[in-house]
Amino acid sequence: MIEVKHLTHIYNPGTPWEIKALEQISFRVVRGECLGIIGESGSGKSTLAQHLAGLLFPRLGSVLIDGANIYNAHGGREMRKRVGFIFQSPADQLFEESVFKEISFGLRQEKNLSSREIEERVRDVCRKLHPPLEDLMDRSPFELSAGERIMLAIASVLISKPEALVFDEPYAGLDPNNRSEILHQIEILHRNKKTLIILSNQSEGLIHLCDRVIFLYQGKIVAKGRLQEFLASGEIDRRVTDLLPPLTRMLIHLREKGIEVNPSLDTPSSVSLEIHRLLQKKGKN
């Protein structure tokens, strides 16, 4: 279980450039759960993601994995290895000359693994990705498309078998096709019971596959919970509504007008069916 307790992060404290990026953030993620963290640009997502991956030191508050501090003096590194991090710009985490070398980097540092074992593990991870990366092994990571680079970043993290994965804005700047591929990949990881934390400013396609969602606004949590329960709860904070997918916003709007629709529907076809049902009902009355 990952637990964030009263986490506050201030950049450049005590200077004229001081910025409170996170304020009193607390939440838990249990093993196998998929948590979505949604917030507009500048709401503190990357700052939070870096704390979850142990890349930023929590000065105020703490990040715990199974009750142990991610950043203690003893075994801190071990703890950090348990969480894999996919950066906001995956190119920042790629540095080897071929896809194979990139994925196998961590394994090659382990003295007790033969090159055959390394190759098998790399192929095994690549086969599980959709689309698989197997045919790209000799290519340079820098020649890959943006979507392929994210897949490569995921493979490079999965190879060391982390218990949890943190995705910071996994599909920023990608076209809709690549975006659905990444979402599909996230769904597969979720089905395979990986603990997932996905931070994004785009909720569409993501919030419906998460078990729980947190909405961040200017460094603070403004809402959290299961989406269905949360949508069923009537009045929704305007700061949250603005972050919901257009389809969900439309359904909430219809509900506010007194039309009995289910705001949890997430595809145009399910919404059309619902509208059709309502029209038929109206016709009968």
Ligand SMILES: Nc1ncnc2c1ncn2[C@@H]1O[C@H](COP(=O)(O)OP(=O)(O)OP(=O)(O)O)[C@@H](O)[C@H]1O
């Ligand atoms: N290294 C830094 N030094 C100073 N201020 C920073 C630094 N990194 C982020 N900030 C500030 O902290 C706040 C939160 O930034 P952060 O990058 O965490 O937001 P974000 O939600 O990830 O935004 P985006 O969606 O644009 O990636 C912003 O006001 C940002 O300007």
Ligand SMILES: [Mg+2]
């Ligand atoms: Mg960010």
